[in-house]
Each structure stands twice: as structure tokens, then as C-alpha cells.
Amino acid sequence: MTEEVISVSEDFYVLSTSSRVDDRVRVLKHGDTFAVFDRFGDIERFGNGRLGVYHQDTRFLSRFTLRVGKHRPLLLSSSIKDDNAILAVDLMNPDFLIADKVVIPHGTVHIFRSKVLWEAILHERIRIHNYGMLPVGLDLVIEFDANFADIFEVRGVDRERRGRRLATEVTPDTVILGYEGLDECIRRTRIVFDPPASRLTESEAHFQVALKSGEEANYYCAIACESDGDSVGTHHAPVGDARSRTALSYDEAAKRAVDELKRARDEETEFFTSNQQFNDWLNRSSADLHMIRTKTASGLYPYAGVPWFSTAFGRDGIITALECLWFNPVLARGVLSYLAAKQAQTENAEQDAEPGKILHETRQGEMAALGEVPFGLYYGSIDATPLFVMLAGAYYERTGDHVFVRSIWPNVTRALTWIDRYGDRDGDGFVEYSRRSHHGLVHQGWKDSHDAIFHADGQPAEGPLALCEVQGYVYAAKLAAAGLARGLGDETSAQELVSQAQKLRQRFNETFWCDDLSTFALALDGNKQPCRV
Structure with a gap:
């Protein structure tokens, strides 16, 4: 037998002669x-x-x-x-x-x-x-x-x-x-x-x-x-x-x-074109959406994805509902109902929860039940709450469902209170996040990896952090809530919300704009310094 001439020290090195494992x-x-x-x-x-x-x-x-x-x-x-x-x-x-x-x-x-x-x-x-x-x-x-x-x-x-x-x-x-x-x-x-x-x-x-x-x-x-x-x-x-x-x-x-999938598709708008490949793409997208949709006690909810995220996520469910709203508003109603039912009622630091905050993630396993992970009901999302208000406004605009909107209006007002009281703890007019849970997410926007937010020199940004896009969500949420208030006959609240949105827009443009980059800063760090990336 030929003597081995290559010595490999890596613990997890896989020899080329090893059996191939199919990962599909x-x-x-x-x-x-x-x-x-x-x-x-x-x-x-x-x-x-x-x-x-x-x-x-x-x-x-x-x-x-x-x-x-x-x-x-x-x-x-x-x-x-x-x-x-x-x-x-x-x-x-x-x-x-x-x-x-x-x-x-x-x-x-x-x-x-x-x-x-x-x-x-x-x-x-x-x-x-x-x-x-x-x-x-x-x-x-x-x-x-x-x-x-x-x-x-x-x-x-x-x-x-x-x-x-x-x-x-x-x-x-x-x-x-x-x-x-x-x-x-x-x-x-x-x-x-x-x-x-x-x-x-x-x-x-x-x-x-x-x-x-x-x-x-x-x-x-x-x-x-x-x-x-x-x-x-x-x-x-x-x-x-x-x-x-x-x-x-x-x-x-x-x-x-x-049959269940067929009934679900029969309840939706059907799309088809003269291009069969495009039709196949549409059908595949529709089938994938139906697979992640899940019946809950509050209605349909689109789970975030198999395998690791086959559960309800606030941000993911809301954005999916927004994108599907024009052809399937029933999904948005299910998302709004579910998140309203799970809205935080009290402060819980280990869950990153405060009254009015909208859910980030929920889990049903043993580790979540024991608190080994904080995700049984976890609220570590800075954007799910304004996005919830945005979806409520978009749903009402799309459907005119006055009865349902009135039923969730208390949830909308609690979400707005969270934005002003807990989202902006230092009172500078911007919504920031800072983890309170020992095991929760360090970054709580859509980019939630541990090193997601940093300065131009590569140094991690220290919180509390005010993300660029979150201020836009808050602006849109205030306008959406104004439309809901007006639809429910509360013109005074509607005007106040519009005024708040206009002031936020002005402050945002003045604070986040970077002339040398010709764009807005990614975020403001805890010292109110812009992340110029």
C-alpha cells in the first residue's frame, strides 16, 4: 500500500476518498x-x-x-x-x-x-x-x-x-x-x-x-x-x-x-399568461406560499420558512401579507388577528417585551418552555410594531373592512403608544433598540446577525441603535394610523398623527442624510453618530 504523504491536522477534514453524502x-x-x-x-x-x-x-x-x-x-x-x-x-x-x-x-x-x-x-x-x-x-x-x-x-x-x-x-x-x-x-x-x-x-x-x-x-x-x-x-x-x-x-x-390546497387556490385570484415558463414560476410561487400558510386560532398565518423558521415571525408574516394583500387580503386579516392576540401586555426583560410591542417569534418546543431559549414568546424586533400598524392601514385601504379594523383599533393604539414611550426611550424623536434579554438578539432589525450594524471603519456600532429604515416604518405607520382614525371618525387623532409624521420626516432628513455619500446613514449609534455605510 502506498504510504500517506499528506498529514492533515484539521479535526473536521474530509478525505476525498470518503463516501459522498447527498445534501439535497x-x-x-x-x-x-x-x-x-x-x-x-x-x-x-x-x-x-x-x-x-x-x-x-x-x-x-x-x-x-x-x-x-x-x-x-x-x-x-x-x-x-x-x-x-x-x-x-x-x-x-x-x-x-x-x-x-x-x-x-x-x-x-x-x-x-x-x-x-x-x-x-x-x-x-x-x-x-x-x-x-x-x-x-x-x-x-x-x-x-x-x-x-x-x-x-x-x-x-x-x-x-x-x-x-x-x-x-x-x-x-x-x-x-x-x-x-x-x-x-x-x-x-x-x-x-x-x-x-x-x-x-x-x-x-x-x-x-x-x-x-x-x-x-x-x-x-x-x-x-x-x-x-x-x-x-x-x-x-x-x-x-x-x-x-x-x-x-x-x-x-x-x-x-x-383538496385543501385546491380549495385555497380556488379562493384566490388566478394568474396566467401566454408564457408557459412564466406560468410555471407563478404556480411554484403560489404552491410555496400555500405550504407555509398555517391555520391558527386567529386565522391563516404565513410561517417564515422550513426548516428552521417554520413558525410565526412578526416581521416576516407582516411583509408577506403586505405583498399578498392585493390578491389575497384574507391572509393579512389572519396576520393582524394573530399578532393582536399575541401583543405584549407587560414588561418582561428576558423576552424583550413591553406593553404594546408586536411579537418577533414564537416557539413551542421544550427549550422554549423551560426558558433555555427566550423564544416561547419573544419580542426582540424593533420593526414589527410599526409594520403591524402599516399593515392595518393597508388592509383597511384595500378592503374597507370597518368592523374588523374597529376590533383591532385598541391594538393599533397600544402599538403607537409603544413606539412613542418604549421605542424612543431617550426622547430624541427616533425609535431605537437595545437588547435587554441575556439570550436575545443583539440586533433587532431585519439584519439581525450579531455583526450586522457597523461603522465605516468596520467597528461594531454600540447601541441603542436607530436604524434608518425603522424611522421610515414609523413615519408610514403614523400616516396609516391617521387613515384608520379618520375612517373611524376620530379626525383630531388623525391630524395629530399626520403632524407627528411630518415632524419625524423633517428630523430624519436633517439627521440621517450624508452629503458625502449622497445617501442616508445606515443607523445612528448610541452616541448619535451616524453609521456612514
């Missing part, structure tokens, strides 16, 4: 549940660490792999259907050898996997077809596990302590994996096989497949995410109904998922 993924989502698979439809332990089935910010399935004997099938194709409802994967068998002799040539057996998420349950159908001239016998093996990791653990946050795994329950057709968190919430993954496996253990299901030439067989699996914290109104039925929900057939679940 396939994503499904419904409600508060989403799933991330590799292109084979598997959830592997290695490789891309985000693979899994997640429900309410916890990974309920961390391993789910399909093998034929000890071999992974060969991939033919893998795609998410155009409506984002179903994952379809085409596979075939590799060469099966006995004593170096091929007994089943590759491509003899076709394996078609299709998956759909519906009401916190992943339904899968595995269809196996023998295209060979002779009968075949195969051992189909599914390996599974659930580590119940919090989504922040998956993202790399270390924990000193975790809860405990519960004893796994195994019946002829069902495996129940359980975990009791430090938050005293019991989470379970219920895996049901139909037909029952020939051998079922705590981590594997074996099926003996015997097919004559031209025959096919179907195998079904339903994986339910269950939690003591689930309740009616959290996008699926309560835990007590879990067994009946897993009994729902794959075909029925797929039909319901497709």
Missing part, C-alpha cells in the same frame, strides 16, 4: 408539522443533520430508512409534486448476489414511495412491483428511531440536561416511542404498519415480500406525532384520537391534502 433534501409541511428527507425519502442519522419529522419544534422522527435486505435501493427519481402535497420517490433494486453470482439483476424490482403529511401524521405508501420474468423474494427492512431533539439542539445549541426516554411499546402492528421532557410534557411517536410486519422490534420492521412475475404489493405506514400539549385548534385532533387518525388511509390523507 425534500420537504413536506402541514400545520405545525414538517418533514425533511433525503432524495431517497429516507431520514438518515448521518449527513445532513436537519433530516427528520418535526412537530411543534421537536424532532419526532430522527431515523427512517428503507433497505432491501442489507442494501439501499438505487435512486431513479425523486420529486415533490407541483402542489407541494406529496413526495414521490422511484427506486429499484441493486444486483443481488449469492456466491458472486447475480440472482436478481438490478432493475428487476421497482419500488415507489409516496409520502404525505396531514394533521401531524406522516402517511407513506410503498408499492413494490416485480418486472422480472421469475418470482422474487425480498426482505424489506425499515429502520426507525426518535431522539425528540428540540429544534435548537438540532441547530447546534448544547444542553446540560435532557429529559428521559420512555420504554418503547411494541404490539403486532405498532411501535410507540416516548420521551418525557424536563418541561414534564410527554411526547410520543406512534408508528403503525399495514399490513403488520413479519417481525417488529423497537427499531426495525421486517416484511417478507414474495412476488410472482408482474405482481405488485403495497405496504403502508402512518407516523403520528403526539404530545400532551396538543389540543383541538392546534391544527389537528387531540391525542386521545390518535389511533383513529393513524387508521386514516394513505389515499384519504393524500386526497384531503390535495
Whole structure:
């Protein structure tokens, strides 16, 4: 053997001879549940660490792999259907050898996997077809596990302590994996096989497949995410109904998922052009929007994105609603209703919350419940509050929905009070932010990385910071609120808000403008010095 002549000291160096790990993924989502698979439809332990089935910010399935004997099938194709409802994967068998002799040539057996998420349950159908001239016998093996990791653990946050795994329950057709968190919430993954496996253990299901030439067989699996914290109104039925929900057939679940998306699209304006490629782009955009839309007790809300941000974010939801307002104002109403219901009522430094402030982010996982991360209800956003008022004004202008606007007017006035009292703590006329939470965001505008705001020499800007665009949002919010007040018959408040907006505009132009740059400064730092970048 040739002696190694290159010495590598890096701990995480990957040799060129290492097995290649495919990092392309396939994503499904419904409600508060989403799933991330590799292109084979598997959830592997290695490789891309985000693979899994997640429900309410916890990974309920961390391993789910399909093998034929000890071999992974060969991939033919893998795609998410155009409506984002179903994952379809085409596979075939590799060469099966006995004593170096091929007994089943590759491509003899076709394996078609299709998956759909519906009401916190992943339904899968595995269809196996023998295209060979002779009968075949195969051992189909599914390996599974659930580590119940919090989504922040998956993202790399270390924990000193975790809860405990519960004893796994195994019946002829069902495996129940359980975990009791430090938050005293019991989470379970219920895996049901139909037909029952020939051998079922705590981590594997074996099926003996015997097919004559031209025959096919179907195998079904339903994986339910269950939690003591689930309740009616959290996008699926309560835990007590879990067994009946897993009994729902794959075909029925797929039909319901497709029908739900079709109904949603039927309620919107339809766009089409003479250019098919442009139409495909429109359809893809529409399907993606429908995937992130989530039913809440307050109405529809567009979640920020899968996988790490599949939850309600204030800024993201508002901007999405603004962009969709002209063709789907119902989404804006849902966003306004949800954020009004979550509006901060009291001061809480660890949540960066003050009365009237609009939500930045919410989480439902174990770490959020325990306060290990502040994001159960987190308000560390300097722009969500004025953006909320802007959306309320735009919604009223678009719809004339007087009844709804009157119902959220108290929330609008509380938001305006927050802007004046808490947003401008030093009384200089500009809205600034400074983190109060020990674990919250350092920067709280749309650029929220830890080094987002700096001076021209590269030095980080020290707060409190007044961002350029936030002053524009406040200006627009005051004018929007004036329009709402006028629509509700309060002309005095409307005139006062317009006057405040005009004064802010004048102060902003005088303070933020940089003649030598011919533009406005990025921000003002805590010493009122402009960030001239």
C-alpha cells in the first residue's frame, strides 16, 4: 500500500476518498408539522443533520430508512409534486448476489414511495412491483428511531440536561416511542404498519415480500406525532384520537391534502399568461406560499420558512401579507388577528417585551418552555410594531373592512403608544433598540446577525441603535394610523398623527442624510453618530 504523504491536522477534514453524502433534501409541511428527507425519502442519522419529522419544534422522527435486505435501493427519481402535497420517490433494486453470482439483476424490482403529511401524521405508501420474468423474494427492512431533539439542539445549541426516554411499546402492528421532557410534557411517536410486519422490534420492521412475475404489493405506514400539549385548534385532533387518525388511509390523507390546497387556490385570484415558463414560476410561487400558510386560532398565518423558521415571525408574516394583500387580503386579516392576540401586555426583560410591542417569534418546543431559549414568546424586533400598524392601514385601504379594523383599533393604539414611550426611550424623536434579554438578539432589525450594524471603519456600532429604515416604518405607520382614525371618525387623532409624521420626516432628513455619500446613514449609534455605510 502506498504510504500517506499528506498529514492533515484539521479535526473536521474530509478525505476525498470518503463516501459522498447527498445534501439535497425534500420537504413536506402541514400545520405545525414538517418533514425533511433525503432524495431517497429516507431520514438518515448521518449527513445532513436537519433530516427528520418535526412537530411543534421537536424532532419526532430522527431515523427512517428503507433497505432491501442489507442494501439501499438505487435512486431513479425523486420529486415533490407541483402542489407541494406529496413526495414521490422511484427506486429499484441493486444486483443481488449469492456466491458472486447475480440472482436478481438490478432493475428487476421497482419500488415507489409516496409520502404525505396531514394533521401531524406522516402517511407513506410503498408499492413494490416485480418486472422480472421469475418470482422474487425480498426482505424489506425499515429502520426507525426518535431522539425528540428540540429544534435548537438540532441547530447546534448544547444542553446540560435532557429529559428521559420512555420504554418503547411494541404490539403486532405498532411501535410507540416516548420521551418525557424536563418541561414534564410527554411526547410520543406512534408508528403503525399495514399490513403488520413479519417481525417488529423497537427499531426495525421486517416484511417478507414474495412476488410472482408482474405482481405488485403495497405496504403502508402512518407516523403520528403526539404530545400532551396538543389540543383541538392546534391544527389537528387531540391525542386521545390518535389511533383513529393513524387508521386514516394513505389515499384519504393524500386526497384531503390535495383538496385543501385546491380549495385555497380556488379562493384566490388566478394568474396566467401566454408564457408557459412564466406560468410555471407563478404556480411554484403560489404552491410555496400555500405550504407555509398555517391555520391558527386567529386565522391563516404565513410561517417564515422550513426548516428552521417554520413558525410565526412578526416581521416576516407582516411583509408577506403586505405583498399578498392585493390578491389575497384574507391572509393579512389572519396576520393582524394573530399578532393582536399575541401583543405584549407587560414588561418582561428576558423576552424583550413591553406593553404594546408586536411579537418577533414564537416557539413551542421544550427549550422554549423551560426558558433555555427566550423564544416561547419573544419580542426582540424593533420593526414589527410599526409594520403591524402599516399593515392595518393597508388592509383597511384595500378592503374597507370597518368592523374588523374597529376590533383591532385598541391594538393599533397600544402599538403607537409603544413606539412613542418604549421605542424612543431617550426622547430624541427616533425609535431605537437595545437588547435587554441575556439570550436575545443583539440586533433587532431585519439584519439581525450579531455583526450586522457597523461603522465605516468596520467597528461594531454600540447601541441603542436607530436604524434608518425603522424611522421610515414609523413615519408610514403614523400616516396609516391617521387613515384608520379618520375612517373611524376620530379626525383630531388623525391630524395629530399626520403632524407627528411630518415632524419625524423633517428630523430624519436633517439627521440621517450624508452629503458625502449622497445617501442616508445606515443607523445612528448610541452616541448619535451616524453609521456612514
